Amino acid sequence: MQHNPDDIDVFQIERSVWIAEAKIQSPNYDFAFSQLLACSHSRFGMDEVTAVARFGAVLEYDALYASLLERGVRLVHSPAQHQLCSELPQWYPLLKGLTPESWWYDKAPDAETAGELAGWPLFIKGSRQTSRHQFKLSIIHNPEEYRVAVEAFSNDRMLHWQQVVIRRFERLRPIQADMGRRIPASFEFRSFWWHGHLAGVGPYFAEFAKYQWTESEKTEALRIAEDAARCVVLPFVVIDLAQCIDGRWIVIEINDAQESGYAGVPRLAMWQKVVELEQMLTPDSNA
Ligand SMILES: Nc1ncnc2c1ncn2[C@@H]1O[C@H](COP(=O)(O)OP(=O)(O)O)[C@@H](O)[C@H]1O
Ligand SMILES: [Mg+2]
The missing domain is CATH 3.30.470.20 (ATP-grasp fold, B domain)
Structure with missing residues (x-):
């Protein structure tokens, strides 16, 4: 998703938390703030506010963060904090033991290496996400399926730009x-x-x-x-x-x-x- 910072609506809910919002037309994501909570747009006398972004997943968080900051709106997560909770290789070391064991690569290892590490079946995804939860690209039962998935991975619109993550499969x-x-x-x-x-x-x-x-x-x-x-x-x-x-x-x-x-x-x-x-x-x- 790409946004023009001028299309992002900035308001305060219940005289407390600030929100920076653009609706993305997803019923799972959008929330009718203005119908359900007291919302105020006035930033009179305030140099800067700290706001929660509710404008979907953006490609260029860093750039949008910077342009909102120029407009006096600091998002609750710095670009580094955003990365930390978005990319598995960054958050995994903090949560070791609470989440399935994982390994990551710029380029997928061969099937034998992957099988030795994680066993079969194994779970594979991008460092940020799967390709829309597609079964065949995520749950891999054997070396043949693995080779097909890795091939698809490099062509998939959602996956090709991410690092490859292999995770131990949990039942x-x-x-x-x-x-x-x-x-x-x-x-x-x-x-x-x-x-x-x-x-x-x-x-x-x-x-x-x-x-x-x-x-x-x-x-x-x-x-x-x-x-x-x-x-x-x-x-x-x-x-x-x-x-x-x-x-x-x-x-x-x-x-x-x-x-x-x-x-x-x-x-x-x-x-x-x-x-x-x-x-x-x-x-x-x-x-
Ligand atoms: N290591 C795993 N073992 C078994 N099932 C998994 C594992 N990781 C994820 N899943 C299943 O796959 C789904 C999608 O995985 P997830 O990592 O959440 O992908 P996304 O980032 O695309 O949401 C999860 O909701 C869960 O049902
Ligand atoms: Mg998920």
Whole structure:
């Protein structure tokens, strides 16, 4: 996605958190701030505000960050912080042990090397993301499938510019959902964290299936996510969690929450919680 900084709307919700928004016409991502929360556009007397970006995933975060800064809007994540939560090779060392073992390369290793490292099946993706969760490009059962996937990787629009990441395949607790050619749905949850505090959580595959966890599953999963949130120390991250068939909870990945869709996370409650946390963390900021 590319944006002209002049098309980004900057406003404050509930006299607290600032948002820099452009709608991207995705029901999983857009939120009707102005209908559901008190929004104020006035920046009278303020040299600079710190704002949460809600304008989708951008190709040139650094450039947009710089041009917004010139306009007195500092995004909550610096370009370096954005990279840290977006690129697996950067966040993985912080979360080692909480997430499947992983290896990364500029160019994919041969099938024998990959199989020796991760065993079969293995999981393969770009350092940032998969190609729209396509099963055949992600879950690889043997050297033949691997060679086909690696070949496709270098031609795929979503993948070719990313580093190649190989991950140990974890057997996840399945859920019933018709996913077509996508990766089968598992018992996964998305969680949003504001400065290390939980702001919202909900089923990751909400669009495809209805499922919920028990209180004890939730407690167990959020313990892992909270550990992860503490380890990354960033203003606003998303942590995706999955339950393995043996009951363990793992972190699938983290992302910049500025770019993340809500999935099954109740969004109004999430923004209200962000406001509440912000008021707790900086009680004098809007006195
Ligand atoms: N190491 C793994 N083992 C088994 N399944 C995985 C593994 N990593 C990811 N998955 C499954 O694949 C899905 C997509 O992987 P993910 O890394 O989240 O890609 P993307 O960045 O494109 O969202 C996850 O939601 C999960 O269901
Ligand atoms: Mg994902």
